[in-house]
Amino acid sequence: MSYLNPPEFAKKMIDAGESKALMSTRDTVIRAYMAGAILALAAAFAVTVTVQTGQPIVGALLFPVGFCMLYLLGFDLLTGVFTLVPLAWIDKRPGVSVKALLRNWGLVFIGNFAGALTVALMMAIIVTFAFSVPPNEVGQALGTIGESRTIGYAEHGAAGMLTLFIRGVLCNWMVSTGVVAAMMSTSVSGKVIAMWMPILVFFYMGFEHSIVNMFLFPSGLMLGGDFSIGDYLVWNEIPTIVGNIVGGLTFVGLTVYATHARTGPSRSNGVESAEEEREPATVAG
Template sequence: MPYVKPDAVVEQMVQAGAAKSRLAVNDLLIRGFLSGALLGFATTLAFTGTLQTKAGIVGALIFPVGFVMIVLLGLELVTGNFALIPLAVREGKTTLGALATNWSWVFVGNLLGSLFYALLFVLTLAPESEMAKQLIAVSEAKTLAYAHLGAGGLTVVVSKAILCNWMVTLGVAMALTSQSTIGKIAAMWLPILTFFAQGFEHSVVNMFVIPAGMLLGARVSLGDWWMWNQIPVTLGNIAGGMLFTGLALHLTHAKVPAGGAGRAVAPGVRTEAAAER
């Protein structure tokens, strides 16, 4: 499992961000749709493990399968793009307009895929099943519990969202630390397990779990969902991924000269100019 050093990892993050910013809208929607659905599969798998064993850590141990499928298939998850594309903007390899286009359409694709899986999965459940009760409870805990705290609830949910995507985007970066498939899987598994085990807030996971609970009868309105979870969680995910993974790693491992003219190239990484010669 050949190890890739951090400076080369950051270079790959920049190049990945630039490549993602150039994808066509139809690709963003299709890949985003698939990612939303796959995270729904992973979430219900994790809940199944927890319900069967009565141990939450079991769900956390198996939840990363969803991220593994997304990364290995080259799909689009908006939370990962919160870390990658700003780096390409910082190095002048893409524009803020391209960033906004990517984030917007991938968000829509993730939402559509999550809602589609939620609808299909709910149709498989008996109303009194343990899974149905779990989805209702989680849906209400992710909205009404924060609403009950008022402004303090927004502080809690944003903080959980920042911590969540710090780990999720670290998983994206960790997947680049190995050149082998098994190495990528092992590396990305660790931070994803970490966020799920601690109940942090992930905007795309919530695109599935909250609507699923609502379809099953949770006392949650559309306003509750978006005001007390989806909007603040998305903003927190942006901050966590962009600042604490993307920018932090870039500042210490990618040496960009003042004025943005050129950059230090990591050992073993081919530049675009070199690749053309």
């Protein structure tokens, strides 16, 4: 069958977390670099489509193509390892320690950021003819996104920070659901359909994804956005990462693990208990 039931894909989640935690440094960084680059290209594609059509829903409908490509190629996003690797540690898999978990997160962060930054530079060159002319319409859109999602939050103070954090939580709730949903199917079409739905939700709703932001904000800085690196880190990237950890691990990883990998004992239905109580009396008679 092309569908795996919840206990089966719960085991796959733990196995995947163990594999990623124990992966070599070289493979971890390469896979993370390619994941960051492909997702950045998808974000650039979605922004381009939105600008050209004037319809954000069209860009959101097409953005998941990048996520599907990187997943099928076996590359790793920070948002995914936030959810999967801790499960291997909780399950006490051999060799998966807190140190191994943090090592994996750190290497994937570096790889994702490097990949996204590479594409940010390439896109900045494209939309400015190698910085020889002002940014075109797409470049202007990339420049303004960073302003609204840094200074825009800062203007609201603590309320803005909370809003940013919650958007990070909701983002990885959806993104990690996409990662897990792909494990439910053994066919390419099934995986793509399962991934597409939650990724569409996160992108159209404007939730905060730490890796997408690794592309959008450096692009904005290169294209004249009116915000600083400090604004980007304090009023977006760092709170977004924290929110992504909480969202993916709390609402996807731990919930699936608790109810499907470590299922609680079933309650008796009452009928069986009553029959068990009557049985000795019947035998005695």
